[in-house]
Amino acid sequence: MKRRKVAQIFQQFLIAVIVFLLICPGSLWAKREKAGAKIIVTKEDGQVVKGELLKIEENSLVLLIYETLSKPSISIDEIDYIKVSWKSKAGKGAKIGALVLGIPAFAIGIVLCSIARGLEEMSRREVIPVVAIFGGIGTGAGLLLGAGIGHAQSDYKKYQLKGELPSQIKKVLKKLKKKARFKD
Numbered sequence: 001m002k003r004r005k006v007a008q009i010f011q012q013f014l015i016a017v018i019v020f021l022l023i024c025p026g027s028l029w030a031k032r033e034k035a036g037a038k039i040i041v042t043k044e045d046g047q048v049v050k051g052e053l054l055k056i057e058e059n060s061l062v063l064l065i066y067e068t069l070s071k072p073s074i075s076i077d078e079i080d081y082i083k084v085s086w087k088s089k090a091g092k093g094a095k096i097g098a099l100v101l102g103i104p105a106f107a108i109g110i111v112l113c114s115i116a117r118g119l120e121e122m123s124r125r126e127v128i129p130v131v132a133i134f135g136g137i138g139t140g141a142g143l144l145l146g147a148g149i150g151h152a153q154s155d156y157k158k159y160q161l162k163g164e165l166p167s168q169i170k171k172v173l174k175k176l177k178k179k180a181r182f183k184d
Contacts, residue, residue: 034181035052035181036052036053036054036055036064036179036180036181036182037052037053037084037085037176037179037180038050038051038052038053038084038085039051039052039053039061039063039082039083039084039085039176040082040083040085040156041061041063041074041079041082042079042080042081042082042083043074043078043079043080044078044079044080044162045078049063049065049072049074050065051063051064051065051066051072052064052066052181053084053176053179053180053181054071054180054181054182055180055181055182055183056173056176056177056180057073059075059076059077060073060074060075060076061073061074061076061079061082061176062074064181076161076169076173079161079162080160080161080162081158081159081160081161081162082158082159082161082172082176083156083157083158083159084156084157084158084159084176084179085156088150088151089150089151089153090147090148090150090151091147091150092150093146093147093148093149093150093151093153094142094143094144094146094147094150095146096142096146096150097141097142097143097144097145097146097147097149098139098142098143098146099142100142100146101138101139101141101142101145102135102138102139102142103138104138105134105135105137105138105139106131106134106135106138108134108138109130109131109132109133109134109135110131112130112134113126113127113130113131159172159175159176
């Protein structure tokens with residue numbers, strides 16, 4: 001009787017998985033193209049250009065400016081400095097914060113409940129909600145605090161090009177090429 005029920009549940013599970021795979025579009029499984037780094041280019045004349053770094057050509061940067069959907073090519077000789085946006089550290093900070101504050105909060109909830117159960121002031125049904133509340137508050141506070149601290153640590157990296165030696169400029173362009181959408 002039990003084997004038959006288990007086999008029936010397993011069969012239903014397999015059917016659900018097959019239906020899910022047939023219904024889901026292939027785009028969910030496809031590898032997505034990574035966007036280039038967000039950069040801010042300040043030209044020698046003071047003009048500021050913000051956009052996504054598409055590629056680095058021989059003596060120029062090609063950007064994608066979202067507001068106008070244009071792809072200007074900016075000569076390296078015209079650039080005073082470049083600011084490159086690094087990935088935000090908010091997600092990593094949130095994960096660490098949730099662990100650092102969430103685990104102790106769960107532990108405190110468990111300890112308090114075990115003390116109360118030892119004093120026979122709490123039933124088993126009351127233990128789980130108390131532990132969940134303590135853990136949830138600790139985890140939520142850790143998420144918010146960690147995300148805030150992580151975001152505050154995110155910054156722009158500034159590269160000065162004007163007045164630099166050609167070898168230094170090549171090093172900067174080599175670093176930037178790794179952050180471009182098209183690396184060829």
